[in-house]
Amino acid sequence: MAKPAAKKAAIAGGWLALWQMVSLIVHQSVLLAGPLESLKALTQMMVTAEFWQTVSFTMLRIAGGFLLAFALGIAFGALAHRFPIARDILAPAVSAMKSVPVACFVVLLLVWVGSKNLTFVIVFLVAFPILYLNTLEGLGRAEGTLLEMAQVFRLSGWRKLRYVYLPALLPSLISACQLALGMSWKSGVAAEVIGTPLHSIGQQLYFAKIYLEIDHLFAWTFVILLASTLFETVFLALLHRAARRMEGTDDLRM
Amino acid sequence: MIYGCERLSKSYGAHRVLENLTLSFPSGNRYCIMSPSGGGKTTLFRLFSGLEVPDGGRLIGFDTARISMVFQEDRLCDHLSPITNTALVQTRPNRGDIHAYLTELLPESCLYQPVSALSGGMKRRVAIARALLADSDVLLLDEPFTGLDEESRSRTIDFVRSHQGGRLLLMATHHPEEAEQLGAEILHL
Numbered sequence: 440m441a442k443p444a445a446k447k448a449a450i451a452g453g454w455l456a457l458w459q460m461v462s463l464i465v466h467q468s469v470l471l472a473g474p475l476e477s478l479k480a481l482t483q484m485m486v487t488a489e490f491w492q493t494v495s496f497t498m499l500r501i502a503g504g505f506l507l508a509f510a511l512g513i514a515f516g517a518l519a520h521r522f523p524i525a526r527d528i529l530a531p532a533v534s535a536m537k538s539v540p541v542a543c544f545v546v547l548l549l550v551w552v553g554s555k556n557l558t559f560v561i562v563f564l565v566a567f568p569i570l571y572l573n574t575l576e577g578l579g580r581a582e583g584t585l586l587e588m589a590q591v592f593r594l595s596g597w598r599k600l601r602y603v604y605l606p607a608l609l610p611s612l613i614s615a616c617q618l619a620l621g622m623s624w625k626s627g628v629a630a631e632v633i634g635t636p637l638h639s640i641g642q643q644l645y646f647a648k649i650y651l652e653i654d655h656l657f658a659w660t661f662v663i664l665l666a667s668t669l670f671e672t673v674f675l676a677l678l679h680r681a682a683r684r685m686e687g688t689d690d691l692r693m
Numbered sequence: 694m695i696y697g698c699e700r701l702s703k704s705y706g707a708h709r710v711l712e713n714l715t716l717s718f719p720s721g722n723r724y725c726i727m728s729p730s731g732g733g734k735t736t737l738f739r740l741f742s743g744l745e746v747p748d749g750g751r752l753i754g755f756d757t758a759r760i761s762m763v764f765q766e767d768r769l770c771d772h773l774s775p776i777t778n779t780a781l782v783q784t785r786p787n788r789g790d791i792h793a794y795l796t797e798l799l800p801e802s803c804l805y806q807p808v809s810a811l812s813g814g815m816k817r818r819v820a821i822a823r824a825l826l827a828d829s830d831v832l833l834l835d836e837p838f839t840g841l842d843e844e845s846r847s848r849t850i851d852f853v854r855s856h857q858g859g860r861l862l863l864m865a866t867h868h869p870e871e872a873e874q875l876g877a878e879i880l881h882l
Contacts, residue, residue: 588768591742591760592782592827602770602781 472654481658489638497558497640498666501627504562505620505674512567513612516574526575536568541626545633554636561630566619570612577611578604601685609682616678617671624667694720694754696741696831696861701750703736710736713750716880720830723862725872728882734865735765737882738833741863761829763837767820771809775799775819778808782827791826798822798852813840821849825856832857834864838871850874 455474462473472480484490519526544564548557581604589599631641640659647656697717703710710733718724726734739745741755742762761782769778775795780786795804798818808816817840824832834853838846853862854875864877872879 584764584766584768585770587744588762588764591744591762593759594781598781602773606770606772 468654469651470653472657474657476654477657477661480652480654481661484655484658493638493640493643494662494666496636496638497627497631498670500556500558500639501562501623502670504559504627505566505623507559508563508566508570508619508623509616512570512615513574516571517578519571519575520578529571533568533571536564541565541629542633545630548630549634554634557630557634557636558627558639558641562623562627565622565626569615569619569622573611573615574608577608580611581607605682605685613675613678613682616675620667620671620674624663624670628663694830694861696720696754696758698740698747698753698755699751701737701740701752702748703733703740703745704748711740711747711882714882715750717753718861718863720861721859723857723875723877724864725869725875725877725879726863726865726882727867727869727872727879730867732882734882735835738762738835738863738865741831742833755831758830759828760831760833761824761827762833763820763824763835765835765839767808767816769808769816769819769823772807774805775808775811775815775822776804778819779823779826782823784828794826794856795819795822798849814842814845817841818845818849821853825853830860832860832862834862836865836867838866838868846871847874 459473459475462468462471462476465471468476515525515529519529541561541564544561545557548560552560585603586599588594589603594603628641628644631639632644633641635642635645640663643659644656647653647659695717696719697715699715701714701716702712714733714737726737728734736745740747741752742760743756770781773781776788776791779791779795780788783791792804798821799815803811803815808819811819817837821834821837824834824837837853838849841849850871862875862877864872864875866872869879
């Protein structure tokens, strides 16, 4: 095992041991379930079909909401960069999405769209302004001198986008995606806890609270962390790969 | 084809840079435009290239011509290789041709490296090659040989001479010897 990995494993093991020790001292699983109890709850849940149905319900809606925000955030960011009037028109809506607490949107959306699609819409509302504003900022960072070069040499819109705008946009877009992905899972699950849609992770967290099943709470928390890390890792790897292909140094069609 | 300008004027605020300037350039010729610093050479090139709009007067031929330009700065895409930077401004780039032309100015080993990894002099030569190899009718070179050592400058001037073709070439410089080596007619602003 490599040295840094061994160090990380030792640190994690130390914290788990401390958690187990404290739970033994407290000795009340309704207050603090230990890691072994939580693991046991998780393995019991994992063998049921309902567990996988619940995970896929939440994951699909969070991924869907995020991907829609990603596509529209970039599209509207580009539109607002090109046409300042579009930026002015969108500004109040984006400002509202940024400032209004998620709980207010949840209540409103429960009335408008019901609990089934609540997560999808909430995730979109949280992720869109992050992606929109960072797209706008990234495109604004495209070097004026390179844009003049592109104008003089009459570069096509596609080449301008790929070789002038994209390198300026990518750093902002990648950090926006990291932030938006984290926020999507936090807000999506929080909305589910309030709205308790059927077969959602949020509903399971709500049940854990009602029935004081702290081991289930920890087990579901672990599932959320795992799912969000997995989604973030896969999405960012695909984004990096697409960016490398688009920015490739010698793949201009010749 | 005749390019030029008639009674061209341009000001920045209260500062009048060009006033009633009339010039005429037959295609295929070379001209070296000289003036003291701040004399309006770059402004003139920016007007010819369409980056600025004149306050008065009119351009002849430049507004419809395909322009290629060496700016005072290199203005290259740093993450792209010299080959791709050059191909970028061509309608139908051919890697083999570009490779052959660039080896006249640069070591073969650096042709596929990102230009960010090249020295200042190499970047300058890429910027010059890009302008010369672009599909264009007019070449505008704004102090193109700045930062090149004696040997590179001489080789690059030869490159410019041999690849001008039938295009109009206008160069802004402070060095009369560059105009002489290029075989360009000197115009004082």
